[in-house]
Amino acid sequence: MISNYARQVNELPDSDLFKIVDTLRDFKIRHQGPYYAAFDADGTLWDYDIAEIFLQFEIDHKLLAFQSDPRKTYWDYKAHDPRRAYWFLAALHQGVPLATVREWAKAAIKENPPPVFRTAEKLLNELRALDYEIFVVSASTLWIVEQGAALLGFSPEQCFGVSTAVDEAGLVTDQWVEPITWREGKMQAILQATGGAAPFFACGNTIGDTELLKTSRGLSLAVRTSTSDFHPELISSENLLQEEARKNNWLTHAYRLC
Numbered sequence: 001m002i003s004n005y006a007r008q009v010n011e012l013p014d015s016d017l018f019k020i021v022d023t024l025r026d027f028k029i030r031h032q033g034p035y036y037a038a039f040d041a042d043g044t045l046w047d048y049d050i051a052e053i054f055l056q057f058e059i060d061h062k063l064l065a066f067q068s069d070p071r072k073t074y075w076d077y078k079a080h081d082p083r084r085a086y087w088f089l090a091a092l093h094q095g096v097p098l099a100t101v102r103e104w105a106k107a108a109i110k111e112n113p114p115p116v117f118r119t120a121e122k123l124l125n126e127l128r129a130l131d132y133e134i135f136v137v138s139a140s141t142l143w144i145v146e147q148g149a150a151l152l153g154f155s156p157e158q159c160f161g162v163s164t165a166v167d168e169a170g171l172v173t174d175q176w177v178e179p180i181t182w183r184e185g186k187m188q189a190i191l192q193a194t195g196g197a198a199p200f201f202a203c204g205n206t207i208g209d210t211e212l213l214k215t216s217r218g219l220s221l222a223v224r225t226s227t228s229d230f231h232p233e234l235i236s237s238e239n240l241l242q243e244e245a246r247k248n249n250w251l252t253h254a255y256r257l258c
Helices: 014-030 050-060 070-080 081-091 098-111 120-130 144-149 184-194 207-215 232-248
Strands: 034-037 133-141 158-161 164-166 170-176 201-204 219-224 251-254
Touching: 014 120, 014 219, 034 120, 034 219, 050 070, 050 081, 050 098, 050 133, 050 144, 070 081, 070 158, 070 232, 081 133, 081 158, 081 170, 081 207, 098 144, 098 158, 120 133, 120 184, 120 201, 133 144, 133 184, 158 184, 184 207, 201 207, 207 219
Parallel strands: 034 133, 034 201, 133 158, 201 219, 219 251
Antiparallel strands: 164 170
C-alpha cells in the first residue's frame, strides 16, 4: 500500500496519460498477445534511488561492517564501470543470510517508503486493467527493489534487479550473476522473462534504460526528474536519454523543469 508520494513534481496531465492508455488498448485490438510492459524503478516509479536508500539504512543501523566508506567506493566504481558499482552494492551482503537481507530491506522501506509518482501509479493501474503483465527492471539491488515494488502490487517474480549468488546454506556470496540489469542487461532480463516477446510499453529515465526502451514494440516513454541542483551524474544520464528519445521519436515527460 502506497503511503508516500513524490512532492513538488509535474505529473503527466490526465489527457496525455489517457492518450497513452488508448494507444495501448488499440495495440491489443490490432496485435496478438501476450501483452507486456516494463518499467525502470528509480526515477521512474519513485523519486529516489532505492539502493542508495538501502545502503544508508544499513550504515545508519550498523548492520554491516565496512573497512572504508562504501558510498565512496560505489561512486568511484559508478564513474568508471556502472555494472561493477551495482554489483558492489549487492556483494556487500556477502556472508549474510538472504532471509536477513530481505528483513533489512523490508525495514528500510518501512522507515523510508518510496515517494511514488502518481503518474506511474495511474499507468500501472490502467495497464493492469487492460491485462498487461508488467515487469520492473532496475539496476538497483534486487532485494530492496522487491520490497519497494511490492507496495505497487508487484510480486517478486515480476521484479528484476542486480543480485549476487546465494549458496546452499542460504548465504549471500559476492559471485556475479548475469544479467546485470543495466543497459543491455535490462533488455536481456525482460526478454528472458517473456520468452523473447518484446513489451508493448517501456518507461525509464536514464541512459541505462536506453536498450529497455528500444526493446518496446509499441510506445516508449522517457521521463526526467532532475534539475540543476541534482547530482551531475543523474543530470547527465537523464539528458542522454532525452537525446535518445528525440532520435527515436519516443514520448517524453519532465517531472521537474530544468
